[in-house]
Amino acid sequence: MAASFLSNPTTFLPSSSSSLTSQKHTVKGTSVCKPVCRLPNYPPHISKRSLSINLSSLFLLSLTGNANAAILEADDDLELLEKVKQDRKKRIEIQTVLNSSNKDKEYLQDVIYKLSKVGQAIENNDLPSAGSILGQTPDVDWLKKANAALLQLSSSPEEKAEVDTFNSSLTSLYSSVTKNDIEGSKLAFVDSASAFEKWTTLTGLTGQLKGL
Numbered sequence: 001m002a003a004s005f006l007s008n009p010t011t012f013l014p015s016s017s018s019s020l021t022s023q024k025h026t027v028k029g030t031s032v033c034k035p036v037c038r039l040p041n042y043p044p045h046i047s048k049r050s051l052s053i054n055l056s057s058l059f060l061l062s063l064t065g066n067a068n069a070a071i072l073e074a075d076d077d078l079e080l081l082e083k084v085k086q087d088r089k090k091r092i093e094i095q096t097v098l099n100s101s102n103k104d105k106e107y108l109q110d111v112i113y114k115l116s117k118v119g120q121a122i123e124n125n126d127l128p129s130a131g132s133i134l135g136q137t138p139d140v141d142w143l144k145k146a147n148a149a150l151l152q153l154s155s156s157p158e159e160k161a162e163v164d165t166f167n168s169s170l171t172s173l174y175s176s177v178t179k180n181d182i183e184g185s186k187l188a189f190v191d192s193a194s195a196f197e198k199w200t201t202l203t204g205l206t207g208q209l210k211g212l
Contacts, residue, residue, distance in 0.1 A: 104148075104149035107148070107149040110142055113211070114133055114134070114142065115193050115196065118189060119189055119193065127185060130185065131178065134173070134177060147163070150163045150166070159199055159203055162199040162202065166199065169192035169195055170188075172187075173185060173189055
């Protein structure tokens with residue numbers, strides 16, 4: 001086809017002068033001087049196969065993320081369940097000890113009673129009354145029995161640490177009361193009472209003892 005057009009050049013020539021004139025006007029009216037039309041910025045070519053692979057990868061990543069989150073949540077649930085079981089087991093053991101030995105419960109109730117009385121005396125700046133309630137030294141009988149009960153019912157390091165804090169604070173309380181030191185007695189009393197209260201919370205005995 002290209003050869004036939006080249007062998008007959010008159011095919012491209014106008015048939016008359018009028019058509020040439022008309023063609024001149026037409027050429028003049030057109031935008032022949034304007035630059036070649038720029039091609040629009042089409043997005044890069046993406047095949048259906050590559051798009052499918054990308055979507056599949058994203059889907060697999062989302063599934064992996066959800067699976068990891070589910071595993072973490074399951075681990076948290078198992079850990080929480082195990083903690084609840086251990087706490088329940090511990091409460092049962094403590095309740096069993098208290099039921100088998102009412103003396104321990106009586107000793108702990110005596111601690112609450114004495115601390116309450118000592119606190120009232122210190123609040124009234126009546127250290128002589130506080131001293132008479134506490135006794136002469138930290139090795140008094142009621143405190144020895146209380147410590148025996150505290151140690152028997154303490155199983156975790158945290159509980160034993162609160163027992164140590166309770167005893168050291170009581171020693172400071174005895175010393176401050178003997179020296180007639182009001183401010184020191186108040187601080188030592190607060191530390192002693194706080195340590196005992198924390199211990200009852202850790203051991204689950206808050207509901208077993210009155211006055212807390």
